[in-house]
Amino acid sequence: MTDTTSGPPRILGPIRTRVLQRRIRIIVAITITYNVIEAIIALAAGTAASSAALIGFGLDSIVEVLSAAAIAWQFAAPDPQRREKVALRVIAFSFFGLAAYVVVDAAVSLLGFRAAEHSPVGIALAAVSLAIMPFLSWFERRTGRELGSASAVADSRQTLLCSYLSAALLVGLLLNSLLGWAWADSIAALFIAGFAIKEGLEAWKGDTCAVPVSALTGEREAVACGCC
Numbered sequence: 001m002t003d004t005t006s007g008p009p010r011i012l013g014p015i016r017t018r019v020l021q022r023r024i025r026i027i028v029a030i031t032i033t034y035n036v037i038e039a040i041i042a043l044a045a046g047t048a049a050s051s052a053a054l055i056g057f058g059l060d061s062i063v064e065v066l067s068a069a070a071i072a073w074q075f076a077a078p079d080p081q082r083r084e085k086v087a088l089r090v091i092a093f094s095f096f097g098l099a100a101y102v103v104v105d106a107a108v109s110l111l112g113f114r115a116a117e118h119s120p121v122g123i124a125l126a127a128v129s130l131a132i133m134p135f136l137s138w139f140e141r142r143t144g145r146e147l148g149s150a151s152a153v154a155d156s157r158q159t160l161l162c163s164y165l166s167a168a169l170l171v172g173l174l175l176n177s178l179l180g181w182a183w184a185d186s187i188a189a190l191f192i193a194g195f196a197i198k199e200g201l202e203a204w205k206g207d208t209c210a211v212p213v214s215a216l217t218g219e220r221e222a223v224a225c226g227c228c
Contacts, residue, residue, distance in 0.1 A: 020147040021075050027140045028072045031159060034132065035064040041125050049119040053189070056105045057126070057169050060098055060162060067094045067158040074151055087151040088203050091158060095200030098161070102193040106186040118177045126170035133163040154203040161199065164192050 039061035046054030070090035074083040137159035144152030168188035175184040 017147065020143055021080065023143050024075050024140065024147065024149070024152050025072060027136060027143065028068045028075070028155070031068040031136055031140075032065050032072070034136075035061040035068070035162075038125065038129060039065070041121065045119050045121040045125065049117040049122065051117065051119055051122060051173075052105050052109050053169055053172050053186070054119060054122045056102060056189070057122075057165055059101060060165050063094045063098045064158060064162055067091045067155050070094075071151055071155045080149070084149070084151050085206070088154055088206055091151065091154045092200045092204035094158060095161075095196045095203060099193040099196035099200065102189045102196065106189040106193070109186040110183055119173060123170065123173045123177070126166050126173060129166035130163060130170060133159055133166060137163060150206045154199070157199050157203070161192065161196055164195065165189075168192055 039058045042054050042058030042061060045051070046056075046058055067090065070087040074080045074087040077083050137156045140159065141153055141156035144150075144156060168191075172184045172186070172188060175181040
């Protein structure tokens with residue numbers, strides 16, 4: 001393993017590697033727990049308010065759980081790198097599935113087949129998620145980059161996408177509640193769907209900010225990285 005933070009590259013020792021792997025498992029456990037609660041609340045509130053955006057948000061939480069579970073499965077193995085490719089495939093399919101749902105759901109809303117009602121519970125949920133998810137994403141991305149785990153970095157992007165969805169949901173619900181603009185969150189959702197497709201393709205290719213150690217030289221391999 002290699003430390004991919006700023007400064008000259010160095011090989012991580014076994015103790016530091018185990019610490020980072022344990023940290024990933026803790027982050028994933030928190031993410032799964034929160035998203036299960038989030039999904040239950042969002043689906044219940046969305047059904048009560050006939051809100052396609054809230055129901056979509058709840059389904060996104062389920063996708064988040066699937067992605068985090070893939071990482072938990074990977075890091076439960078003695079050698080997580082052996083499961084890296086499969087975990088990346090699961091994360092990629094999660095992105096694609098989410099994008100497909102968001103596009104269809106946004107189209108249905110824009111065509112006027114649904115009209116969401118005011119949802120104070122949804123607004124509160126979106127605000128809480130917007131405060132929590134960016135931190136979880138940053139912490140997992142930072143840990144994954146130091147560990148050199150492409151799947152952990154990809155999962156952190158999935159969590160970041162949830163932050164964007166939270167922001168879009170919050171804006172949409174507020175505009176719908178204050179101005180009656182039920183179409184606003186659908187427009188934002190289409191941009192998010194494009195982001196999800198892009199991130200799904202990168203996860204499929206393993207193109208993330210995690211930089212593996214060369215098996216021959218022990219040096220950090222040069223790869224393109226577009227992450228912050």
